[in-house]
Amino acid sequence: MSLLNTLLFYLILAVIGLIIADYLGRKRQIGFHRSLFFSITLTPIFGLLITLFTKQSAKPTPNPSILKKIIGWSVIIFGISSITNIVPPYVLAYNLSISDHLGVILIRFLLSVGSIGYGTFLVARSNGKRYDHPSEGFSFY
Structure with a gap:
C-alpha cells in the first residue's frame, strides 16, 4: 500500500469518525471530542462501539x-x-x-x-x- 493510498484511507476513516462523533458522541456522556478521538485512532468501528456503550447525556x-x-x-x-x-x-x-x-x-x-x-x-x-x-x-x- 503506497503512502498516498494510506493517507486517503485515513482521510476516509476521519470523515466517518467525524460523522459518528457529530451525530452520536455529542448526545452521550463521552462527548464529541472523545468520540472523534476514538473513531480516528481505534477505527470507526471501535469508536462507534465505545460511543454507543457510554450513557446518554440525560442519564445521571x-x-x-x-x-x-x-x-x-x-x-x-x-x-x-x-x-x-x-x-x-x-x-x-x-x-x-x-x-x-x-x-x-x-x-x-x-x-x-x-x-x-x-x-x-x-x-x-x-x-x-x-x-x-x-x-x-x-x-x-
Whole structure:
C-alpha cells in the first residue's frame, strides 16, 4: 500500500469518525471530542462501539468504579508498551526499508495512542467524570 493510498484511507476513516462523533458522541456522556478521538485512532468501528456503550447525556453520572480504574490502567500500560514495538520485527530482521512499511507503522502508532487515550478515558470515568458539554466542537447542522 503506497503512502498516498494510506493517507486517503485515513482521510476516509476521519470523515466517518467525524460523522459518528457529530451525530452520536455529542448526545452521550463521552462527548464529541472523545468520540472523534476514538473513531480516528481505534477505527470507526471501535469508536462507534465505545460511543454507543457510554450513557446518554440525560442519564445521571455513573458511580465511581474500581474495576474501570483497573481496566483503564491496564489499557494504558498496554498502549505504552506497544509503542516500543511500532516498527514490525520483520522489517528490522531483514533490513527492509521502513518507508515501504509506513502504513503498518502508522496503524500500530494510532492503535497505541488510541489505547492510551481509552485507558485515560476509563480512569477518568471511574471517578465519575463526564465529557458532554453543549458548547464543544462544531456541528454539521
